[in-house]
Amino acid sequence: MAYFESTYRVSYGDTDQMGVVYYANYLELFERSRTEMLRESGLPYRKMEEMGLILPVREAHCDYLASAEYDDLLTLRSYVAEAKGATLKIATEIYRDKQLLVKGYVVLVCVNRETRKVIRIPDYVKAKCDELKFEE
Amino acid sequence: MAYFESTYRVSYGDTDQMGVVYYANYLELFERSRTEMLRESGLPYRKMEEMGLILPVREAHCDYLASAEYDDLLTLRSYVAEAKGATLKIATEIYRDKQLLVKGYVVLVCVNRETRKVIRIPDYVKAKCDELKFEE
Amino acid sequence: MAYFESTYRVSYGDTDQMGVVYYANYLELFERSRTEMLRESGLPYRKMEEMGLILPVREAHCDYLASAEYDDLLTLRSYVAEAKGATLKIATEIYRDKQLLVKGYVVLVCVNRETRKVIRIPDYVKAKCDELKFEE
Amino acid sequence: MAYFESTYRVSYGDTDQMGVVYYANYLELFERSRTEMLRESGLPYRKMEEMGLILPVREAHCDYLASAEYDDLLTLRSYVAEAKGATLKIATEIYRDKQLLVKGYVVLVCVNRETRKVIRIPDYVKAKCDELKFEE
Numbered sequence: 001m002a003y004f005e006s007t008y009r010v011s012y013g014d015t016d017q018m019g020v021v022y023y024a025n026y027l028e029l030f031e032r033s034r035t036e037m038l039r040e041s042g043l044p045y046r047k048m049e050e051m052g053l054i055l056p057v058r059e060a061h062c063d064y065l066a067s068a069e070y071d072d073l074l075t076l077r078s079y080v081a082e083a084k085g086a087t088l089k090i091a092t093e094i095y096r097d098k099q100l101l102v103k104g105y106v107v108l109v110c111v112n113r114e115t116r117k118v119i120r121i122p123d124y125v126k127a128k129c130d131e132l133k134f135e136e
Numbered sequence: 137m138a139y140f141e142s143t144y145r146v147s148y149g150d151t152d153q154m155g156v157v158y159y160a161n162y163l164e165l166f167e168r169s170r171t172e173m174l175r176e177s178g179l180p181y182r183k184m185e186e187m188g189l190i191l192p193v194r195e196a197h198c199d200y201l202a203s204a205e206y207d208d209l210l211t212l213r214s215y216v217a218e219a220k221g222a223t224l225k226i227a228t229e230i231y232r233d234k235q236l237l238v239k240g241y242v243v244l245v246c247v248n249r250e251t252r253k254v255i256r257i258p259d260y261v262k263a264k265c266d267e268l269k270f271e272e
Numbered sequence: 273m274a275y276f277e278s279t280y281r282v283s284y285g286d287t288d289q290m291g292v293v294y295y296a297n298y299l300e301l302f303e304r305s306r307t308e309m310l311r312e313s314g315l316p317y318r319k320m321e322e323m324g325l326i327l328p329v330r331e332a333h334c335d336y337l338a339s340a341e342y343d344d345l346l347t348l349r350s351y352v353a354e355a356k357g358a359t360l361k362i363a364t365e366i367y368r369d370k371q372l373l374v375k376g377y378v379v380l381v382c383v384n385r386e387t388r389k390v391i392r393i394p395d396y397v398k399a400k401c402d403e404l405k406f407e408e
Numbered sequence: 409m410a411y412f413e414s415t416y417r418v419s420y421g422d423t424d425q426m427g428v429v430y431y432a433n434y435l436e437l438f439e440r441s442r443t444e445m446l447r448e449s450g451l452p453y454r455k456m457e458e459m460g461l462i463l464p465v466r467e468a469h470c471d472y473l474a475s476a477e478y479d480d481l482l483t484l485r486s487y488v489a490e491a492k493g494a495t496l497k498i499a500t501e502i503y504r505d506k507q508l509l510v511k512g513y514v515v516l517v518c519v520n521r522e523t524r525k526v527i528r529i530p531d532y533v534k535a536k537c538d539e540l541k542f543e544e
Contacts, residue, residue, distance in 0.1 A: 013430045016425070057200055152285060171419070207453070290464065295464075
């Protein structure tokens with residue numbers, strides 16, 4: 001029902017010799033964005049790890065529509081696109097002002113930190129995800 | 137008709153606190169892999185840029201099947217999956233020994249370096265791509 | 273006479289398998305910190321580049337006193353330690369709460385963007401640097 | 409009495425918008441270089457970690473003499489500059505052909521992986537380091 005926004009300032013190190021943000025670095029921005037979403041929802045990822053849950057990425061996808069440049073102040077927006085079984089699909093969009101530059105998603109898998117086995121989404125996470133769900 | 141392989145040693149800096157290679161870093165390995173493919177085909181990307189052609193990424197996709205770890209010696213394999221109009225689709229697979237860890241692709245767009253306009257794949261690139269094409 | 277502070281949230285991608293921020297990544301934080309210092313002083317680095325001045329790094333030094341961890345909210349503090357001839361020495365300190373984790377400096381050289389020749393610090397930069405100078 | 413060399417191909421992701429390798433990335437090359445030195449000496453760092461020894465960095469220093477560019481094939485050379493008490497100082501030099509581009513060092517501290525306490529250099533490491541020592 002909701003999405004969350006955070007901001008990110010592009011550093012010199014984020015750019016490549018084409019003069020724009022290097023394409024792999026957007027996946028790190030995706031991670032920043034979903035981390036902020038989880039934190040603001042009251043379920044920080046750091047805490048989930050402490051509670052024994054890790055969320056490795058099974059799949060990532062990125063569509064590049066326009067380039068971010070050095071020193072741009074970007075807006076990162078994430079929401080839960082799907083949460084069922086053992087997997088969470090989290091979508092992220094990256095904007096400069098009102099312009100959508102990059103969009104994509106990751107599919108995360110719930111894994112028990114000790115046993116490294118795949119598990120169903122824990123109830124306390126599922127409940128939160130249903131709140132974070134966003135109908136496109 | 138052919139694919140190309142190169143190798144990559146995982147550095148400490150590639151890992152994250154889960155003890156495995158951070159998911160965004162595989163996209164940099166994809167870039168390394170396709171760069172080696174182009175070089176070995178006699179068409180180094182550095183030379184393409186000097187000839188006025190740049191190849192920004194329009195789309196990237198990654199499926200994570202298993203984790204690479206610190207100090208692993210990975211095999212990177214790339215081939216041209218499609219070349220038509222203004223776009224090239226290049227697939228990459230990452231192996232440790234015979235195990236496939238990560239696979240995915242990028243879609244690149246041919247752009248004139250000066251005008252920054254999208255152009256059709258130049259003939260000298262198209263001919264090379266047809267050689268590099270690989271039927272799955 | 274003054275120093276400037278900004279904040280930075282440690283991402284998952286910043287960490288390595290020791291569970292702490294990878295040592296090379298602090299140099300990117302140094303860059304973020306001095307960029308914010310310059311921006312807040314009214315002399316954004318992006319604008320300096322547009323005016324034809326680039327500031328490549330000639331020397332960098334880092335002392336690691338304690339480790340930053342995932343999700344830490346760090347405070348970055350920079351000041352001009354020296355500005356004479358063609359070089360600027362900018363010191364940076366990284367804190368978590370009141371604890372100093374990392375400190376170091378970079379020496380930057382003023383270079384004409386077109387000719388790539390070393391030049392004296394331009395007057396408009398020198399004046400700003402004298403304001404930013406901080407006696408330890 | 410000896411130094412070790414390895415090679416590294418500069419990727420697109422290593423560069424920044426100045427068209428050269430971003431300054432922080434050389435520290436990752438330093439790590440690659442000393443890892444190869446340790447491996448070739450018969451003492452791989454991965455094995456040291458498995459034996460319960462970690463080597464966090466206490467200090468790093470880098471002098472930038474000239475720039476590495478995209479697609480350059482660099483030569484990385486490392487040697488043990490000092491090994492006493494609990495610390496190892498390892499020097500690294502980065503060359504393109506015969507030209508020295510960057511040189512520097514790191515100071516590493518021997519730490520027990522379990523207790524996280526600083527310890528003296530273990531004998532099996534000390535013996536190896538004395539072999540790797542290089543009088544400048």
